[in-house]
Amino acid sequence: MNARTGLPIDVTMSRPDIVWQVPGTNNFVASNPGDGIAVINNPYGGAFRSNRRPSVVPGVDPFLHTSEGKIFLNPAAFTIPQPGTFGNLGRYALHGFGMQQLDFTLHKQFRIDEIRNIEFRAEIYNILNRANFANPPAVLNNALGSGANLIQPGQAYSSASAGGAFGVANSTVSKDVGLGAQRQIQFSLRFNF
Numbered sequence: 514m515n516a517r518t519g520l521p522i523d524v525t526m527s528r529p530d531i532v533w534q535v536p537g538t539n540n541f542v543a544s545n546p547g548d549g550i551a552v553i554n555n556p557y558g559g560a561f562r563s564n565r566r567p568s569v570v571p572g573v574d575p576f577l578h579t580s581e582g583k584i585f586l587n588p589a590a591f592t593i594p595q596p597g598t599f600g601n602l603g604r605y606a607l608h609g610f611g612m613q614q615l616d617f618t619l620h621k622q623f624r625i626d627e628i629r630n631i632e633f634r635a636e637i638y639n640i641l642n643r644a645n646f647a648n649p650p651a652v653l654n655n656a657l658g659s660g661a662n663l664i665q666p667g668q669a670y671s672s673a674s675a676g677g678a679f680g681v682a683n684s685t686v687s688k689d690v691g692l693g694a695q696r697q698i699q700f701s702l703r704f705n706f
Contacts, residue, residue: 514613514614514615514616515613515614515615515616516611516612516613516614517611517612517613518608518611519608519609519610519611519612519648520608520609520647520648520686521605521607521608521609522586522605522606522607522608522609522648522649522651523604523605523651524566524567524586524591524602524606524607524651524652524653525565525566525567525651525652525653526565526566526567526591526593526600526652526653526654526655527565527652527653527654527655528554528555528565528593528655528657529543529554529555529655529657530553530554530555531551531552531553531554532551532552532554532596532657533545533546533549533550533551533552534549534550534552534596535549535659536548536549536550539665540659540665541554541596541657541658541665541666542657542658542659543655543657543658552596552597553596553597554596554597555597565600566594566599566600566601566602566603566604567591567592567593567594567600567602567653567670568591568592568593568594568600568601568602568667569590569591569592569600569601569602570589570590570591570592570669573587573589573590573669574587574590575587575590575591575607576607577680585649585680585681585682586607586649586651586679586680587680588653588669588670588671588672588674588675588679588680589669589670589671590669591653591669591670591675592664592666592667592668592669592670593656593657593664593665593666593667593668593670594666595666595667596666609646609647609648609649610645610646610648610682612645612686612693613643613645614638614639614643614645614693614694615639615640615641615643616636616637616638616639616640617636617637617640618634618635618636618637619633619634619635619636620632620633620634620635621633621634628706629704629705629706630704630705631702631703631704631705632701632702632703632704632705633700633701633702634700634701634702634703635698635699635700636698636699636700637696637697637698638694638696638697638698639694639695639696639697640696641696642695642696644685645685645686645693646682646684646685646686647682647684647685647686647687647693648682649678649679649680649681649682649683650676650678650679650680650681650683651679651680652676652679653670653675653676653679654674654675654676654679656670656674656675662674
């Protein structure tokens with residue numbers, strides 16, 4: 514039996530370096546509306562686009578639990594931070610699905626005489642054929658704005674504003690983590706002399 518906890522999930526977001534405040538409002542947009550006020554949005558500077566973290570909505574479960582027992586990331590648990598501020602979600606703060614695999618080996622040696630024998634071996638990997646899911650895509654869209662499927666800092670993401678693939682488990686793990694192969698059966702028969 515081989516089991517392990519889930520791999521860490523690094524939830525990040527796309528975030529422009531500069532946003533524009535719409536005059537007379539507290540709304541921000543990603544492109545200049547003509548008379549907008551430029552605001553530095555990224556406290557890191559332009560070198561860390563892939564490392565931007567969202568903020569967490571207090572009290573909202575970051576996982577969606579479906580009636581089929583499937584678990585997905587909940588986009589409503591995340592928001593865009595205020596311009597110029599860091600998001601409060603920590604690096605690798607969430608963990609994905611746990612993984613398990615049960616392997617079985619049967620080995621029998623049949624003696625013919627003192628120096629010869631036949632050896633039979635059966636190996637079954639992932640005997641229960643358990644699906645071990647990989648982490649879902651965890652990059653939120655740049656959804657800053659005031660149009661359809663766009664949100665303002667502090668507003669929770671929706672499925673549409675987060676991006677269609679965000680949080681949906683759509684593949685199994687590869688063999689490089691030591692688990693994840695589908696059921697495999699192999700037999701061998703060997704004559705020793």
